[in-house]
Amino acid sequence: MVTSSSVSQTQLISHLLRRAGFGGTREEIDSFVKIGYEATVDHLLDPPTVESMPQDIIRRYHVDQSDLRIQPATGSNWIYRMVTTTAPLQEKIALFWHRVFATGQTKLIQGKVIMTQLQMFRDLGLGNYRDLLLGLSRDPAMLMWLDNQDNHNGAINENYGREILELFSMGVGNYTEKDIYECSRAFTGWTIANEPYNAQKMRNNTARPYGYIGWQFRYDDSDHDHGDKEFLGEKGDLNGEDIVDIICKQRATARFIARHLYHAFVSDELPVPQWPHIGPRDPEAIEIMADAYFKSGYSIGEMLRATFNSDFFKAEAARNARIKSPVEVVVGSLRLAGGYEWPTWDVYDANASCGFMGQSLLAPPSVEGWQGGEDWVSTGSMMQRVNYASKVLGDAERPGVRTMVEELSREVKPGNAAALVDACLERLGYLELEAATRQEIVDFAADQVGGLSGSAGESKNFAAERVVVSILQLAVATREFQMA
């Protein structure tokens, strides 16, 4: 294993931006190299500005992104934010919790309530886990997703009570069936306002007569079971807040969340159902993250700070070792290509492309979200991934590509193929290729440059631009570009 000291700051910061964001442009990486790695971690965790394309502008042009009823509108709205944000880790953590706390439009029908949930993930996702888990327990989308509106005093529905323990905090093996029952009792009366009508509209999948009605949390004390309960050894008239407090104190919770964070930000882990039977890939890393959880008073941001500054995160074995998720491929490509400066129909294509690659936003396949890792890759999805990146980075009308082409076409000259290819790779966020792959592209470039004077009916400038675009397209079609 190569230790972090032997890796350049540029490589490390590129790695960090791929994991804590959607990859950096050359300019972003260079500017972070100037302030240093740890300061970059601080910047990502506490960005000085949080800006993205304003919602008023988006809503004026895409009216369906105001009521946010259907998936193309919701997913596209999120793509806008991910592509244009100055705070990429905030979006990455929202994406992370969207997987862990998977909630789907397939059942809820209206997308706006999930968009509201995602905003809660942005607001609380890097903060105190107790606040987040409490926010989740009061989140109307989650309550309806897991049927807690049907969880009544004297007639419990354990769906939320089970999943908060199994999927959202400790994992199987750290509680009993009795704990699930008592937990469910504690969450009786946690519902939404106007539940009968809103639930009926959801069941009927109808926006009639006047569109959907936004859901709001409502605590109905008259439907809450105030009897004594015993949960994980603690007794009393426990309510949902007490349950969350008890959950957050458990070492199992810290380890469970750490393992999820490790899977998303460091290296692929096994599917969650296997965790009770097979230990983590790097137990020492999990303990470091769990320690940070308790030392910081349950802070997710501090768990990530400890992770990003650790040797296990910086190790060469960890770099370029994760398969990018479809959203990372799409958003990363678009950010490299200059992002979006104004509303465009292109965002709907980007959203659809995520779905074609297997990650339809706001529509996770189950309560366990997307597993990721090698599951992202199939014959069909790989074609989609390569074609999408190649299409975006091959479009010289996009502002970022335009700049690359204008700068690099000057370098298109005989005998300069290797330097030209390296310059292209730099502009793709210091993309690191295997030597043989790079040589293939250099040979291609040399061949193209050599043939320039022979192109009939084509201006030299245009031909040079074509060569640059071709190199960019080949570079993002490599295996390495698919990795984070």
Added chain:
Amino acid sequence: MTTSASSSIDIKYLTTVGFTADFGGRGFHLPTDLAVRSDGHVFVMSRSSHTATPGLRIGECDIDHEFYGEFGSHGRGEGQFIRPSALAVDSRNHLFAADDELNRITEFDAKNNLVQTWGVTGDAPGQLNGPSGLAFDREGHLLVVDHMNHRVQKFTSNGEYITQFGSQGHRRGQFNYPWGICIGPDGRVYVADWRNDRIQCFAPDGEFVCLFGESGNGEGQFNRPSDVAVGPDGFIYVADWMNQRVQVFDSEWRFQQSLRGQATLSPWATEYLAANADEQRARESFQPVIEVDTDDPHEVSARIESYFWDPVAIEVDEEGRLYVLETNRHRFQVYETRS
């Protein structure tokens, strides 16, 4: 509704017309503008969503809930639209519709037959980049808010360029992505200067007269005003789009009232519920107005069905009735005004 102590106008809710109809038929889908013809017929332009393209059309109805039909569709052909934005009716009862992506104006006759389309994309005089507001002046010329060029252009109804005023900026007479437009009873031109959070007023020849408003959510403050209308009595109505309300001023810009919306079920909605007993039963316990736990007006509107949700366009007819079109609720609310 908030009312100034010195308010000199009475505004009374009359009715709500509309119904979610995202694949055509009686109702609207994500409408962006309406126009009221002299015979009381109301034309509503449904832009619809990216995927529900059959929902894009112009619907014709009246405030007695009579639905007369629909015309226009999604596409780039004559009489079709991609991103329809604005409507206006001329003295012949011809309907003009703008498309801010195709950069063209489409004219229909009084029987809704296609007459012509015109418009050339660009930023030169007479060219268009994002026509978003339409109004006929007293001479029968069509004023077009050319919003991406930050100006208002004047054309004959056949599309012959006459003049223009405005440029990008925040000084007097300049615009920042303007949107709606109307002509006052005195012939003055009022423009919703959208991203400058103000309304500007011009003489019929385009000479700057006054501006009003600033950013905010207090009285006389706006958050992205999308449209403006002036009644026959001179009272001014502003669709305060991001504040999810309509503000009412007298002709001297003295604040009168703020409307938040009070929609009721239209007969079209009532018929729907009568045909869906499960929803009707579930609605029996429905509390239309709840105490919300958010200050975001957009979110408040999402949770309270009777409130305006994206009040995008307003009109005042010859009898002083105020029409407020709401994109996200697929309906318009009608109010009677009396000064």
